[in-house]
Amino acid sequence: xxxxxxxxxxxxxxxxxxxxxxxxxxxxxxxxxxxxxxxxxxxxxxxxxxxxxxxxxxxxxxxxxxxxxxxxxxxxxxxxxxxxxxxxxxxxxxxx
Amino acid sequence: xxxxxxxxxxxxxxxxxxxxxxxxxxxxxxxxxxxxxxxxxxxxxxxxxxxxxxxxxxxxxxxxxxxxxxxxxxxxxxxxxxxxxxxxxxxxxxxxxxxxxxxxxxxxxxxxxxxxxxxxxxxxxxxxxxxxxxxxxxxxxxxxxxxxxxxxxxxxxxxxxxxxxxxxxxxxxxxxxxxxxxxxxxxxxxxxxxxxxxxxxxxxxxxxxxxxxxxxxxxxxxxxxxxxxxxxxxxxxxxxxxxxxxxxxxxxxxxxxxxxxxxxxxxxxxxxxxxxxxxxxxxxxxxxxxxxxxxxxxxxxxxxxxxxxxxxxxxxxxxxxxxxxxxxxxxxxxxxxxxxxxxxxxxxxxxxxxxxxxxxxxxxxxxxxxxxxxxxxxxxxxxxxxxxx
Numbered sequence: 001x002x003x004x005x006x007x008x009x010x011x012x013x014x015x016x017x018x019x020x021x022x023x024x025x026x027x028x029x030x031x032x033x034x035x036x037x038x039x040x041x042x043x044x045x046x047x048x049x050x051x052x053x054x055x056x057x058x059x060x061x062x063x064x065x066x067x068x069x070x071x072x073x074x075x076x077x078x079x080x081x082x083x084x085x086x087x088x089x090x091x092x093x094x095x096x
Numbered sequence: 097x098x099x100x101x102x103x104x105x106x107x108x109x110x111x112x113x114x115x116x117x118x119x120x121x122x123x124x125x126x127x128x129x130x131x132x133x134x135x136x137x138x139x140x141x142x143x144x145x146x147x148x149x150x151x152x153x154x155x156x157x158x159x160x161x162x163x164x165x166x167x168x169x170x171x172x173x174x175x176x177x178x179x180x181x182x183x184x185x186x187x188x189x190x191x192x193x194x195x196x197x198x199x200x201x202x203x204x205x206x207x208x209x210x211x212x213x214x215x216x217x218x219x220x221x222x223x224x225x226x227x228x229x230x231x232x233x234x235x236x237x238x239x240x241x242x243x244x245x246x247x248x249x250x251x252x253x254x255x256x257x258x259x260x261x262x263x264x265x266x267x268x269x270x271x272x273x274x275x276x277x278x279x280x281x282x283x284x285x286x287x288x289x290x291x292x293x294x295x296x297x298x299x300x301x302x303x304x305x306x307x308x309x310x311x312x313x314x315x316x317x318x319x320x321x322x323x324x325x326x327x328x329x330x331x332x333x334x335x336x337x338x339x340x341x342x343x344x345x346x347x348x349x350x351x352x353x354x355x356x357x358x359x360x361x362x363x364x365x366x367x368x369x370x371x372x373x374x375x376x377x378x379x380x381x382x383x384x385x386x387x388x389x390x391x392x393x394x395x396x397x398x399x400x401x402x403x404x405x406x407x408x409x410x411x412x413x414x415x416x417x418x419x420x421x422x423x424x425x426x427x428x429x430x431x432x433x434x435x436x437x438x439x440x441x442x443x444x445x446x447x448x449x450x451x452x453x454x455x456x457x458x459x460x461x462x463x464x465x466x467x468x469x470x471x472x473x474x475x476x477x478x479x480x481x482x483x484x485x
Binding site: 005007015016017040041042043044056058059061062063064076077078081082083084085086087088089090 | 254255256258259285288289290292293315318319320321322323324325326329335337338340341342343344347348440441
């Protein structure tokens with residue numbers, strides 16, 4: 001069984017069904033990705049290198065953008081992904 | 097697949113899955129008396145203790161009034177006792193009239209009128225016992241599944257919600273709508289990021305525009321606070337569970353409304369659901385306020401998916417808990433009705449899991465208590481639109 005699940009062919013992240021350890025490989029379509037850091041169960045792992053500002057895609061739809069460069073196999077979560085929605089903090093910063 | 101359940105046929109063609117004596121306090125001051133009256137005829141008695149009924153103005157008062165009225169008309173209710181204090185804003189006579197217009201026996205007990213807590217409670221219990229005897233004689237009859245209005249809800253979401261339990265419930269929603277039934281989805285904040293998918297399935301441009309207006313309003317409300325909505329959406333528990341942004345949570349959450357259901361209408365909080373197909377209701381994301389509104393709109397049964405596990409019930413409608421997290425199914429076993437985690441490992445197909453959920457939903461609709469009912473979970477909270485005056 002693949003320890004991570006890719007929902008849509010357009011996705012650039014997979015969801016770990018069990019905690020993933022460094023060096024473990026996961027299958028995403030034809031590609032094989034080596035896990036670069038510990039990924040807790042239920043969290044996301046990058047299937048390819050994602051540049052800062054690029055869109056993160058899950059379920060075939062955008063779920064936010066990379067707030068820093070993300071390496072293939074890295075943990076993708078709140079530390080390196082920003083939401084586009086409900087960002088009153090940014091609206092206020094822009095208004096100042 | 098089962099296409100029928102044993103329900104209570106009401107005047108006007110509605111069908112109930114429970115036959116409660118509803119004990120409604122008009123105001124918080126009458127809540128304790130109402131709860132004591134309902135407890136005297138448990139489990140048929142159902143009280144609606146709430147925090148408002150006075151000190152309210154404008155839309156906030158209307159929402160309280162309309163929500164209480166909606167419960168008095170609800171098909172899961174067989175008869176109504178309104179417990180008034182006597183000097184509040186919510187009008188006892190109006191609530192009793194709403195129940196009678198829906199063909200139900202309705203009585204009013206006034207605490208000031210009866211002369212205090214002890215007399216009002218005693219009078220209420222006397223009436224409650226009489227109504228319970230009458231309702232106890234009503235027989236269930238076979239009703240088509242298409243007479244169900246199904247509320248779909250998720251709470252305590254984790255990564256399994258979007259991958260397993262919500263897609264399973266979505267298939268149940270698709271099947272029910274194919275049969276001619278209705279599905280209601282609330283929680284506008286948790287549509288944010290997935291609204292394009294729902295709007296594309298709207299049956300009219302007006303319904304799509306209404307949905308987009310609502311999502312924009314909720315986003316604007318969050319923006320007006322000058323804060324990142326990530327303080328609450330996703331919740332801290334969602335984030336620990338692996339959900340990163342509201343977009344991700346919403347995309348997973350909207351799966352539970354089905355893949356091919358057409359969005360027919362957008363209704364206000366506790367507004368009546370009248371159309372077969374998918375209705376979106378304007379509710380907040382807080383679980384209990386959201387379920388309270390959707391049941392008020394006429395949902396007789398709730399399919400509630402959870403990753404982390406949660407106890408939420410409702411005073412008059414069964415809330416069925418479905419999890420895609422095998423650990424939660426074990427650790428929160430008493431709160432869990434159905435475990436669909438096997439779809440994650442492909443040990444069970446989505447179709448098979450959905451068929452099990454549909455079957456269970458019909459059994460619960462026919463009278464088998466859901467876990468939340470067995471545990472006495474009767475959470476009820478009316479959404480407030482502005483602060484108490």
